[in-house]
Amino acid sequence: MNIATNLEWASFFFPGRPVLSEGDSQISYGMLNEKVNRVATALIGFGIQPGESIGICAPNCGDWVAFYFGVLKAGAVAVTLSNLLSDDELSFLLNHCQPRVIYASDDKLNCLDGFRGSGGIETVICPGSDLDMNRLLKLGSRTFKALDRDRKTLRLFFIPEALPVHRRASCSATKTSMFPSRMLFSMNAPRIKTGPCVFCRSIMSLARCIS
Numbered sequence: 001m002n003i004a005t006n007l008e009w010a011s012f013f014f015p016g017r018p019v020l021s022e023g024d025s026q027i028s029y030g031m032l033n034e035k036v037n038r039v040a041t042a043l044i045g046f047g048i049q050p051g052e053s054i055g056i057c058a059p060n061c062g063d064w065v066a067f068y069f070g071v072l073k074a075g076a077v078a079v080t081l082s083n084l085l086s087d088d089e090l091s092f093l094l095n096h097c098q099p100r101v102i103y104a105s106d107d108k109l110n111c112l113d114g115f116r117g118s119g120g121i122e123t124v125i126c127p128g129s130d131l132d133m134n135r136l137l138k139l140g141s142r143t144f145k146a147l148d149r150d151r152k153t154l155r156l157f158f159i160p161e162a163l164p165v166h167r168r169a170s171c172s173a174t175k176t177s178m179f180p181s182r183m184l185f186s187m188n189a190p191r192i193k194t195g196p197c198v199f200c201r202s203i204m205s206l207a208r209c210i211s
Contacts, residue, residue: 002075003072004036004040004069004073005146007029007032007069008146011030014029015028015033016029016030027062032065035070035137036066036070037073037141037144038070038136038137038139039066039070039071039073039074039136039137040140041074041139041140041141042070042136043074043076043101044074045139045140046101046123048076048100050074050076051075051076051077052077052099052100053077053098053099054077054078054079054099054100054103055094055099055102055104055121056068056071056080056102057080057083057085057090057102057105058108059105063103064103066133067133068080073146074147075146075147075148079093079099087110091114094112094115098119099121100122101122101123102123102124104125104126106126106127106128108126109124109129
């Protein structure tokens with residue numbers, strides 16, 4: 001099941017209820033779902049295929065949420081990258097995930113321009129680049145049903161060990177039948193002895209469901 005269907009259900013049962021508040025404005029489930037539909041269909045119009053990686057490197061905001069769920073609705077993989085990453089750190093991760101489309105903030109444009117070209121970034125969604133969020137929304141349709149993802153298209157991204165220590169995750173996870181002994185987090189950063197983090201618990205629950 002596509003996680004974005006949860007938004008569709010909420011939009012159906014509670015279309016007028018607020019889901020996001022940003023400054024003095026609020027957005028309802030119905031409004032968010034329509035915005036997400038436009039993002040998803042615009043991405044599909046770019047030729048994005050289910051299972052393909054789409055980058056997100058921008059500060060938290062309403063558009064970030066809409067773009068994230070739009071990527072999921074299109075059946076693609078949302079690769080979220082902290083906007084606090086340095087250019088070197090961001091470059092390393094972009095080489096790893098190789099997205100054709102990325103939603104980013106203005107301060108990352110110089111770094112992203114270096115990845116344009118054959119097999120690299122084709123479209124940067126940012127006010128100072130190829131198109132901004134408003135123009136992207138105009139390219140999409142207001143109605144769309146989330147694409148179901150085949151289990152075979154599930155992709156697990158491993159955190160690169162070459163990142164500086166202060167950027168690494170400090171958590172561990174229990175081995176399951178789905179993963180090798182050196183799984184998601186096998187790094188030398190100090191570990192917090194409080195058990196797996198929320199992300200790891202979610203991955204382990206998913207592994208038990210599909211194993």
